Amino acid sequence: MDFIKEWTFNICITLLISVIFSILSPKGSMGKFFKITLAIFIFLSFIYPFKSADINLIFPEFNIEAFENEQENTYGDLICANIENQLEAGGYSSCKADVSINYSENEIKINRVSVQIPDTYSDIDVKNYIYDELGIVAEVRYLGE
16 A cells, blocks of 8 residues: 555656646747656656566466367357257257367368257258258267167
8 A cells, every 4th residue: 555655646746846847848849859758757757666566467377278179169169059040040940969170270170060850850851951051061860869
Protein backbone atom coordinates (compact mmCIF):
# COMPACT_ATOMS: atom_id res chain seq x y z
CA MET A 1 0.00 0.00 0.00
CA ASP A 2 2.92 2.31 0.66
CA PHE A 3 4.03 1.85 -2.92
CA ILE A 4 0.70 3.19 -4.24
CA LYS A 5 0.78 6.19 -1.88
CA GLU A 6 4.34 7.02 -2.89
CA TRP A 7 3.61 6.55 -6.56
CA THR A 8 0.53 8.79 -6.39
CA PHE A 9 2.47 11.49 -4.53
CA ASN A 10 5.27 11.39 -7.11
CA ILE A 11 2.81 11.68 -9.98
CA CYS A 12 1.09 14.67 -8.39
CA ILE A 13 4.41 16.45 -7.83
CA THR A 14 5.49 15.65 -11.39
CA LEU A 15 2.27 17.02 -12.83
CA LEU A 16 2.50 20.21 -10.77
CA ILE A 17 6.08 20.81 -11.88
CA SER A 18 5.11 20.03 -15.48
CA VAL A 19 2.23 22.52 -15.40
CA ILE A 20 4.54 25.25 -14.08
CA PHE A 21 7.14 24.55 -16.77
CA SER A 22 4.41 24.34 -19.42
CA ILE A 23 3.20 27.83 -18.49
CA LEU A 24 6.75 29.17 -18.61
CA SER A 25 7.60 27.43 -21.90
CA PRO A 26 8.43 29.57 -24.95
CA LYS A 27 6.12 29.86 -27.96
CA GLY A 28 6.81 28.53 -31.47
CA SER A 29 8.92 25.57 -32.51
CA MET A 30 11.04 25.72 -29.35
CA GLY A 31 7.84 25.52 -27.29
CA LYS A 32 6.80 22.32 -29.12
CA PHE A 33 10.17 20.76 -28.34
CA PHE A 34 9.83 21.83 -24.71
CA LYS A 35 6.34 20.29 -24.43
CA ILE A 36 7.53 17.02 -25.97
CA THR A 37 10.32 16.95 -23.38
CA LEU A 38 7.75 17.52 -20.62
CA ALA A 39 5.56 14.71 -21.98
CA ILE A 40 8.51 12.31 -21.92
CA PHE A 41 9.31 13.45 -18.37
CA ILE A 42 5.71 12.78 -17.28
CA PHE A 43 5.70 9.38 -19.01
CA LEU A 44 8.94 8.36 -17.30
CA SER A 45 7.64 9.52 -13.92
CA PHE A 46 4.68 7.15 -14.34
CA ILE A 47 6.89 4.17 -15.15
CA TYR A 48 10.03 4.72 -13.06
CA PRO A 49 8.59 3.71 -9.65
CA PHE A 50 7.80 0.24 -11.00
CA LYS A 51 11.51 -0.33 -11.50
CA SER A 52 12.18 -0.22 -7.78
CA ALA A 53 8.90 -1.86 -6.73
CA ASP A 54 8.92 -5.46 -5.65
CA ILE A 55 6.17 -6.52 -8.02
CA ASN A 56 6.38 -9.92 -9.65
CA LEU A 57 4.17 -10.31 -12.66
CA ILE A 58 3.78 -14.01 -13.31
CA PHE A 59 2.23 -14.92 -16.62
CA PRO A 60 0.94 -18.41 -17.29
CA GLU A 61 3.18 -20.60 -19.38
CA PHE A 62 1.93 -21.20 -22.89
CA ASN A 63 1.95 -24.86 -23.77
CA ILE A 64 1.73 -25.38 -27.53
CA GLU A 65 0.96 -29.11 -27.21
CA ALA A 66 -2.01 -28.48 -24.93
CA PHE A 67 -3.21 -25.76 -27.30
CA GLU A 68 -2.99 -28.06 -30.31
CA ASN A 69 -4.80 -30.85 -28.41
CA GLU A 70 -7.57 -28.42 -27.50
CA GLN A 71 -7.76 -27.24 -31.11
CA GLU A 72 -7.91 -30.85 -32.30
CA ASN A 73 -10.80 -31.59 -29.93
CA THR A 74 -12.64 -28.44 -30.96
CA TYR A 75 -12.27 -29.09 -34.67
CA GLY A 76 -13.30 -32.72 -34.19
CA ASP A 77 -16.45 -31.62 -32.38
CA LEU A 78 -17.23 -29.09 -35.11
CA ILE A 79 -16.84 -31.67 -37.86
CA CYS A 80 -19.07 -34.13 -35.95
CA ALA A 81 -21.71 -31.45 -35.46
CA ASN A 82 -21.55 -30.51 -39.14
CA ILE A 83 -22.02 -34.13 -40.23
CA GLU A 84 -24.90 -34.66 -37.79
CA ASN A 85 -26.60 -31.42 -38.90
CA GLN A 86 -26.22 -32.37 -42.57
CA LEU A 87 -27.73 -35.80 -41.86
CA GLU A 88 -30.60 -34.17 -39.96
CA ALA A 89 -31.22 -31.81 -42.91
CA GLY A 90 -31.29 -34.83 -45.24
CA GLY A 91 -33.97 -36.54 -43.16
CA TYR A 92 -31.67 -38.88 -41.26
CA SER A 93 -32.43 -38.16 -37.61
CA SER A 94 -30.91 -39.65 -34.45
CA CYS A 95 -27.54 -40.26 -36.09
CA LYS A 96 -24.28 -39.98 -34.19
CA ALA A 97 -20.95 -39.07 -35.81
CA ASP A 98 -17.46 -39.76 -34.50
CA VAL A 99 -14.34 -38.30 -36.10
CA SER A 100 -10.64 -38.98 -35.65
CA ILE A 101 -8.45 -36.08 -36.85
CA ASN A 102 -4.89 -34.83 -36.62
CA TYR A 103 -4.28 -31.10 -36.22
CA SER A 104 -0.81 -29.69 -36.70
CA GLU A 105 0.65 -26.56 -38.23
CA ASN A 106 -2.82 -25.15 -38.96
CA GLU A 107 -3.84 -28.18 -41.01
CA ILE A 108 -6.62 -30.62 -40.26
CA LYS A 109 -6.31 -34.18 -41.51
CA ILE A 110 -9.38 -36.37 -41.14
CA ASN A 111 -8.25 -39.92 -40.39
CA ARG A 112 -11.58 -41.64 -39.88
CA VAL A 113 -15.27 -40.75 -39.90
CA SER A 114 -17.71 -43.15 -38.28
CA VAL A 115 -21.45 -42.61 -38.31
CA GLN A 116 -23.94 -44.62 -36.29
CA ILE A 117 -27.49 -44.75 -37.61
CA PRO A 118 -30.77 -46.31 -36.44
CA ASP A 119 -31.91 -49.59 -37.98
CA THR A 120 -34.60 -47.78 -40.00
CA TYR A 121 -32.08 -46.34 -42.51
CA SER A 122 -29.97 -48.05 -45.14
CA ASP A 123 -26.28 -47.82 -44.37
CA ILE A 124 -25.42 -47.57 -48.10
CA ASP A 125 -27.87 -44.69 -48.61
CA VAL A 126 -26.44 -42.80 -45.65
CA LYS A 127 -22.86 -43.43 -46.78
CA ASN A 128 -23.68 -42.16 -50.28
CA TYR A 129 -25.53 -39.14 -48.87
CA ILE A 130 -22.54 -38.13 -46.71
CA TYR A 131 -20.19 -38.51 -49.67
CA ASP A 132 -22.46 -36.54 -52.02
CA GLU A 133 -23.13 -33.70 -49.58
CA LEU A 134 -19.81 -33.41 -47.73
CA GLY A 135 -17.30 -35.30 -49.87
CA ILE A 136 -16.36 -37.50 -46.92
CA VAL A 137 -16.03 -41.26 -47.09
CA ALA A 138 -17.60 -42.42 -43.85
CA GLU A 139 -17.81 -45.75 -42.11
CA VAL A 140 -21.53 -46.25 -41.43
CA ARG A 141 -22.69 -48.65 -38.72
CA TYR A 142 -25.98 -49.30 -37.04
CA LEU A 143 -26.48 -48.16 -33.46
CA GLY A 144 -25.34 -50.79 -31.01
CA GLU A 145 -22.74 -52.40 -33.28
